[in-house]
Amino acid sequence: NDDKSEMTITMYAPHSKEYKAAVHFQTNKRLKQAQGKKKVDITAESIEEATLEVLVKTTKSWNITYDGKKPKCSEETAKEIYEQVFWIKEQLEEAATDSLDFTKG
Numbered sequence: 001n002d003d004k005s006e007m008t009i010t011m012y013a014p015h016s017k018e019y020k021a022a023v024h025f026q027t028n029k030r031l032k033q034a035q036g037k038k039k040v041d042i043t044a045e046s047i048e049e050a051t052l053e054v055l056v057k058t059t060k061s062w063n064i065t066y067d068g069k070k071p072k073c074s075e076e077t078a079k080e081i082y083e084q085v086f087w088i089k090e091q092l093e094e095a096a097t098d099s100l101d102f103t104k105g
Helices: 017-034 044-057 075-084 086-104
Strands: 008-011 059-063
Touching: 008 086, 017 044, 044 059, 044 075, 044 086, 059 075, 075 086
Parallel strands: none
Antiparallel strands: 008 059
């Protein structure tokens, strides 16, 4: 951050009810799309969008500077930032994977 503090993003852990609810929402959305159709087209773009939505919905709080400002944490802002600053999304995905690996060990 401009004030020399570390930028942080706090996410719900993959085993939390909030994270599971976000994943279930995305899964149910796909299942509803598939009902009644003979062929379901799953694209890389749709998978990427679903992953982004899970990250957005499981962002609990943050202390970040974006575009010279300290934006309020909201789903709308999280989606905008995660789409624009690709490496943040990658780091969040990695952290979720690390958390899952840790809980499996």
